[in-house]
Amino acid sequence: MKFTTNYKENNYEIIVEYGALNLNYDFTQYDKRIALIDEHVYGLHSVAIESFIKQHHIEKMLIPFGEQVKTSAHYIKFTEQILTKRVTRNSCLFAIGGGATGDFTGFIAATVLRGIHFIQIPTTILAHDASIGGKTGINATTGKNLIGAFKRPDKVIYDLNFLKTLSQTEKLSGFAEIIKHVILSSTGNINESKSLLQLMNDIPDKHALSHLNEIERWITFGIKTKMQVILEDEFENGIRKHLNFGHTFGHAIEFHHKLPHGVAVLHGIIFALILSDAEKSDLTIVLTWMKRLGLQRLNFEEFNIYNKLMQNDKKNEASHINFVVYNALTGFHIRQFEGVQLQQTFEMLRKLEGEFL
Numbered sequence: 001m002k003f004t005t006n007y008k009e010n011n012y013e014i015i016v017e018y019g020a021l022n023l024n025y026d027f028t029q030y031d032k033r034i035a036l037i038d039e040h041v042y043g044l045h046s047v048a049i050e051s052f053i054k055q056h057h058i059e060k061m062l063i064p065f066g067e068q069v070k071t072s073a074h075y076i077k078f079t080e081q082i083l084t085k086r087v088t089r090n091s092c093l094f095a096i097g098g099g100a101t102g103d104f105t106g107f108i109a110a111t112v113l114r115g116i117h118f119i120q121i122p123t124t125i126l127a128h129d130a131s132i133g134g135k136t137g138i139n140a141t142t143g144k145n146l147i148g149a150f151k152r153p154d155k156v157i158y159d160l161n162f163l164k165t166l167s168q169t170e171k172l173s174g175f176a177e178i179i180k181h182v183i184l185s186s187t188g189n190i191n192e193s194k195s196l197l198q199l200m201n202d203i204p205d206k207h208a209l210s211h212l213n214e215i216e217r218w219i220t221f222g223i224k225t226k227m228q229v230i231l232e233d234e235f236e237n238g239i240r241k242h243l244n245f246g247h248t249f250g251h252a253i254e255f256h257h258k259l260p261h262g263v264a265v266l267h268g269i270i271f272a273l274i275l276s277d278a279e280k281s282d283l284t285i286v287l288t289w290m291k292r293l294g295l296q297r298l299n300f301e302e303f304n305i306y307n308k309l310m311q312n313d314k315k316n317e318a319s320h321i322n323f324v325v326y327n328a329l330t331g332f333h334i335r336q337f338e339g340v341q342l343q344q345t346f347e348m349l350r351k352l353e354g355e356f357l
């Protein structure tokens with residue numbers, strides 16, 4: 001399936017299908033073409049990747065796999081290497097890997113020569129989210145994604161064949177953002193709406209997730225939902241903030257426990273649902289389903305550790321913490337919470353995870 005974004009200008013194409021890498025492309029408008037490839041993904045898909053890069057005369061640069069690449073040291077190292085290749089503003093970087101590779105490569109593309117071209121070739125379920133919307137960046141020692149830039153790709157080529165080699169944990173992690181997009185779509189702000197029950201029906205447990213049942217349909221839905229939000233609010237002044245549902249607490253535990261992003265977001269979604277005063281019966285349904293999907297209870301530490309990290313989150317002002325919460329009457333909105341309320345929510349989360357996961 002092919003879509004095009006609907007910005008006023010500089011639109012780009014998003015291609016999502018099994019075998020997307022083998023379609024006809026012409027990249028000859030770029031004077032230099034360099035692919036930054038997650039080394040782990042390269043090891044698993046070298047035949048497909050080599051065939052693609054040879055056909056299009058793309059130079060290869062393997063980068064450390066996953067989240068570990070998103071440091072300032074790697075940023076400097078690979079940026080310097082790219083500069084030795086005498087790139088110009090007409091050159092293009094290709095990001096082949098998950099969300100971390102996309103964020104990292106996109107940030108280099110945004111800053112080398114104050115901006116060169118880049119193309120996303122996502123290889124995880126989670127990257128359906130990360131590759132859309134133009135947010136790029138790396139981590140700081142004080143928190144995740146604190147150094148970054150907005151940079152649209154020229155194209156997104158999403159070949160679903162990559163997903164077959166994902167571990168079960170990475171499948172679960174990517175699925176978290178699909179769950180978030182479905183919850184967001186139910187607000188009425190989004191043209192097409194689907195319910196969590198429909199998603200639960202299609203993907204009831206970890207076996208269905210492992211077999212990637214109906215994944216093309218749900219990834220496409222996730223992309224369309226995210227696209228609609230970012231078309232309305234590219235620079236996160238309004239509705240785009242809702243995409244952070246589950247992420248404030250999620251980022252804190254991701255950073256502290258070194259969890260896969262989406263796994264942390266699943267715990268964060270439960271936290272946000274409690275904070276939103278969700279009905280106990282709804283929480284029971286969601287937690288039971290998450291257990292079936294394979295989510296495991298987290299060995300939480302003291303609340304203060306997470307509280308400090310949440311205060312560092314870039315969406316917060318000095319004295320309070322902003323959360324995206326959901327209310328059946330008003331939909332999603334941002335609310336400020338103080339430490340006591342957050343601590344109570346945290347204790348409830350710990351109790352519910354103990355009961356259900």
Ligand SMILES: NC(=O)c1ccc[n+]([C@@H]2O[C@H](COP(=O)([O-])OP(=O)(O)OC[C@H]3O[C@@H](n4cnc5c(N)ncnc54)[C@H](O)[C@@H]3O)[C@@H](O)[C@H]2O)c1
Pocket residue numbers: 038040041044065066067070097098099100101103123124125126127129130131132133134135136144145162163164165166167170173174260261262
């Ligand atoms: N820019 C955005 O809008 C945005 C949105 C959401 C998340 N993110 C970022 O995305 C990152 C998380 O993305 P992710 O979960 O894709 O993580 P990732 O890129 O770290 O990949 C996760 C792991 O899966 C491996 N992997 C990737 N593709 C694979 C494949 N096809 N088969 C087997 N293994 C494979 C990687 O080597 C890595 O070990 C985080 O850094 C997060 O901050 C960005």
